[in-house]
Amino acid sequence: MQNLKMYLFASLTILLLLSGCNTKETNKDIFQYKDSYVGDNSAVGNIVYKLPGAQQLSGIELKTKEEPYGIILNYGWEKSENQYKELVIYNTTFLFTLVKNVDWITVKSERKEYTVTKEDLQKWYGKDFSNIQTAKELRNLVQQNLSNEHKVSEFLD
Template identity: 50%
Template sequence: MTNTMRRLFFSLLVLFLLNGCYSTNANEDLFDFKGSFIGDNSAVGNIVKQLPNGQHLKGFELKTKEEPYGIILNYEGIEAEEIEKKYKETAIYNATFIFALVQNAEWVTFKFEDQVYQLTKENLQHSYGADLSDYSSEDDLKKRIQKYLEDENKRSEIL
């Protein structure tokens, strides 16, 4: 009986340790990455994978050899009735978060299967009339973005 109790205790201990080592990004706040830099592959990867259509991200390139620094994001497999609208919304939303969180990101290129968009921090901030680095919460930034995603003229102005 003692041997069985030891095995059970040891099994539970291993289970608890394994469970404690397992982490998920599902509950991670994107603003935990605020202040990241383009050169931090891990931080940028965590950011872009948590943004809309992150599951369709097939890879990204960090351009850090010369300023201005930027990111190229490659997507595939996004399906939607209004696919061009979906691409535009993804580009605007994701670029806004990247510029708010990654200090030295100056441009982002979005490569979809049949469409390419490039957004710059300067142009996006000009369109919003706000410095994106001033935002400190996801909710506030989402509210700002939503106003632009709802209006076709504003979406076109940004892109």
């Protein structure tokens, strides 16, 4: 029964994510951090806690001592592999768009670890997403690319 509840909750969460049901207020809030820096732990933390999967987030590490600068996100992720891959793409896209000087992001869980670079993700999209100015526009870009499960798996594997 517990597994069924978890599955239903996870399915509903992904459905909401893919349908773009964020309020305009939340969208405005997250883009207030546009052009933040990796060294601004308050801004990075506020961004990450507004992204999907925040409930499973167990820690954030900022790598700012030397370039290239990076972020490590640690999750206690128990949901499916496909949902995890979608979370990696979605969250790294938002962070690369909002945090000016981040070059790489590692997303870790017991399930798997992925390191994504800004350059590789922009090549994958075929677009420089750092110039995007609204959460709606960014969400649309992510959703268009997440719809191709093969493309997602190919990028992350």
